Amino acid sequence: MVARAMANFSLADLRLVNPRDGWPSEKARAAASRADHVIDSVRLFDTVEAAVADLNFVLATTARPRDSFKPVRGPEAASLDLRRRIADGERTGILFGRERWGLNNHEVGLADEIVTFPVDPDFASLNIAQAVLLMSYAFQVAGREGDLSPRFAAKAPAPAPKQDLFRLFEHLEASLDRAGYFFPEAKREVLAQNLRTMLTKAGLSEPEVRTLRGVVKAFDHEAGRLASGDESEAGETGA
Amino acid sequence: MVARAMANFSLADLRLVNPRDGWPSEKARAAASRADHVIDSVRLFDTVEAAVADLNFVLATTARPRDSFKPVRGPEAASLDLRRRIADGERTGILFGRERWGLNNHEVGLADEIVTFPVDPDFASLNIAQAVLLMSYAFQVAGREGDLSPRFAAKAPAPAPKQDLFRLFEHLEASLDRAGYFFPEAKREVLAQNLRTMLTKAGLSEPEVRTLRGVVKAFDHEAGRLASGDESEAGETGA
Known part of the structure; x- marks a missing residue:
């Protein structure tokens, strides 16, 4: 369902860390509908550290803001920032947590910033495929509203891999x-x-x-x- | 799943036209997770005409722009327009089609405007719950328009003297x-x-x-x- 959500908005680079049910997975391929190109190009990693090793900038998605000093953005602002970084040649990624309990503190700690969804605090119930769908959509919308993205005077140096x-x-x-x-x-x-x-x-x-x-x-x-x-x-x- | 998607973004007024599996539905209540308030307030109608009878303005969601002279907007522009109309005291609604084949031409004809999602034309595969989720999200974001600056989960500490x-x-x-x-x-x-x-x-x-x-x-x-x-x-x- 994650692969299918991504494919709707032209995203294809899916990295999995220790998938619970193993890989490759015929069940995953069936649920992906016709998003075979996403399933086929999945890369597997043993740790989150390894999965983000080559990236310059990483967002962590969390259900609610943590007690953390990292900047927290909504999907639109985060997507505009990602678009800017990508245009500058940075390699970026978005971390999504496990279906039941999300990302742990150590995993959030590996990211540069946090993305939360503007859900009703009295009813927050997004599964991982829905979170990926919303983030993929926001990223797509940000690309069509590039004129609204902030301009920067000097190009900031990319964070190290x-x-x-x-x-x-x-x-x-x-x-x-x-x-x-x-x-x-x-x-x-x-x-x-x-x-x-x-x-x-x-x-x-x-x-x-x-x-x-x-x-x-x-x-x-x-x-x-x-x-x-x-x-x-x-x-x-x-x- | 539609009720649950709506509840995430504080929407609660769900109207059903001739639900295939009847109503009330314990299966629907289970899938709604804890969105009981949406399920409890569902209203049933025999026709789409009856379902939209009291509304001033209706959007029809379609997978792709139809051969139609109605205005077609993306979810963000449509949501901003809905917000303006609601502020002006209008009653508004959004039509979503059946899981398999969407809205027919007659049903689209009942709406004022069309909303389409900016999906990849080579891979468009949104189910109805996903379409409702994206539209609910866009409507929520339109209400927060301009809120693009990052917040901090915890109050950011001041730089040291x-x-x-x-x-x-x-x-x-x-x-x-x-x-x-x-x-x-x-x-x-x-x-x-x-x-x-x-x-x-x-x-x-x-x-x-x-x-x-x-x-x-x-x-x-x-x-x-x-x-x-x-x-x-x-x-x-x-x-």
């Missing part, structure tokens, strides 16, 4: 581990999540991610020098 | 100096400026600045420990 950002997280967290930052151990996850949220929110470009990798590397080298008692390497770690 | 940010710059740069990051010396100013620009652009809140100070402090402590050959301090630097 997510895989670069995730590698920065790993690098920083490994170095902080060594430095004893994650203390007490019980707070580890919340401390790491705070850092990831902050770095995601910053919308870092590829050169900026590289700069921060250089910063962490400088501390790594320093620790390595001091641990080996060798001061001669000083100065080799400048970006 | 500049003095806190400047202290972070000083702290980070002193630590990076020690670590040998600013190399060669000639690139010092541009490297430092890049870091400052990035951290300013991120719009860091006071807690976020504190978190980053904690990160730098962890590396400071590690360097201190390693330089003094004392490993006992490990773990004291967690934020």
Whole structure:
């Protein structure tokens, strides 16, 4: 039903993370009606991280605004922004959650912004195919109203591909581990999540991610020098 | 499913003409999820003429523009027009056709204007519940017209006072100096400026600045420990 909803509005790039009932699925193909081209080009991933790795900008759809500092937009505003980013050459994606309970906090945390639908707060009951249908429609409408989209003075640099950002997280967290930052151990996850949220929110470009990798590397080298008692390497770690 | 689609966007006045499976219908109530208020207030009619008799203005939804001289609009333009008419005190309605073959020419002829959805002409496959969902959504969006700026789920935290940010710059740069990051010396100013620009652009809140100070402090402590050959301090630097 998701494939069919997408096909109505000319969208075809569907990525699945650990589909519950396996893949390929004849049941899915039947429900897709004649949207075989969407089903045929589905790509499978083990993790959400892997599924968004090559993207510059990711929206997470949620039923209601979370207790989160990420920007929240409606489907129209989000679609206009996506159109602008795509026109600028960015690779973008939209995350939809599981049928029953949506995206978990970790998954929302991987996205740049949040999209919610303007549903009646007393009756919100969209299934995933309906959410995809509305988002696909809004994206299509945004393309036909391009004249209404905001103009930008200077072209903002694209956020780095997510895989670069995730590698920065790993690098920083490994170095902080060594430095004893994650203390007490019980707070580890919340401390790491705070850092990831902050770095995601910053919308870092590829050169900026590289700069921060250089910063962490400088501390790594320093620790390595001091641990080996060798001061001669000083100065080799400048970006 | 139609009742449920309507309820998501606060619509409740559903009129049925000769429902195939009779009425009331427990099957319909089950499919409506919790949209009982829509099901309970359904009105039944024998003919489309009777169903629209009290209305001032009627839209007919069709899968594709007919060979007709009626005006054809998209869902957004039609919704804006409906909103204006309702504000002027008009009674309005939207006709949806049967699941398989839509509205016949006679039925379309009863309407004032036609609405079509901007679906891919090579893949148009909306069922009636999806058509109602899209039209209900468009009507809801038309009511919020102009609301394109992002909201925040939680109140966005204010950026930290500049003095806190400047202290972070000083702290980070002193630590990076020690670590040998600013190399060669000639690139010092541009490297430092890049870091400052990035951290300013991120719009860091006071807690976020504190978190980053904690990160730098962890590396400071590690360097201190390693330089003094004392490993006992490990773990004291967690934020």
